[in-house]
Structures are given as structure tokens and as C-alpha cells.
Amino acid sequence: MNRDSASNLKNSEADIKQPMQPEQVEPEQKQWIQEEMDKGGKSLTLNPGDRIDESKSLEEKAKQVAVDAPDITGDHIVVPTYFVVEYPDGQKEALHHIKDAEEISDVIRQARVDENGERVWW
Numbered sequence: 001m002n003r004d005s006a007s008n009l010k011n012s013e014a015d016i017k018q019p020m021q022p023e024q025v026e027p028e029q030k031q032w033i034q035e036e037m038d039k040g041g042k043s044l045t046l047n048p049g050d051r052i053d054e055s056k057s058l059e060e061k062a063k064q065v066a067v068d069a070p071d072i073t074g075d076h077i078v079v080p081t082y083f084v085v086e087y088p089d090g091q092k093e094a095l096h097h098i099k100d101a102e103e104i105s106d107v108i109r110q111a112r113v114d115e116n117g118e119r120v121w122w
Contacts, residue, residue: 016062016084016092022076025068033068049081052096058084061094083107 019025029049036048049066056064067079082094083104095104 016059018062018080018082018084019065019078020080022068022078025065025078026063029063029065030068033065046098050098052099058092058094066097 017024033048037044040048047066049064049068061082062080062084064081065078066081067077070076079097082096083100084092084094085107086092095107097104
């Protein structure tokens, strides 16, 4: 699923808002995750929010979170299940944070290279 134009990918936050803070996660999703955790107990092989549902729209995928919980330091973290990128032709795609991890890494690396191919450090 790798594209030649990966260097031109960018996050499309202007059109699609992804939850990045606990208060941005919809209450229905929080409730669903808790119900799935209660139902599955310790037998779950992955977080309920990590599940892939190809029937979801791009906007629904953008709102899905894999993690919405305190970490070991006590900070409350939110990890989106999908990272939405936009190609130069305007096409948007939701990349799954596990299944498409290599492509996400490629996008991040490409974002650090300018138009002349020179590495740019932020």
C-alpha cells in the first residue's frame, strides 16, 4: 500500500478532526470501549479500539481511538487508531496505527525532507 508520492503526504487536520485529548473522545466511544473491556476481560488480544472495520467512513475512522487511558506516569493519553493523510491529488486515506505502521513511518520520514531532498529537522 506504499505510494510513490509519499513525500507529499500531509495530515489533513483542516477537514477532519481527530481526538488527541481525553475530552475530545466521544462519550459513546468511551462507553463502548469500557463495555468491550468488561466483556473480554484478560482474554483480549488487542484493545477494542484497535479493531479494523472497513465499513466505517473516513470520518468515523478518524474519530476512532485505540487508547484512551492513563499511562504509567499518570498522564491521560489518547492514541488515534487511524492517522489520516492527504495525497497531493486531494485523496485522503486512513492509515491504521498497527497494520500500516511502516507506511506511517515513511510518511513521517518524508515530512522531514524539503522540496530539494534536504533533510529538515524540526
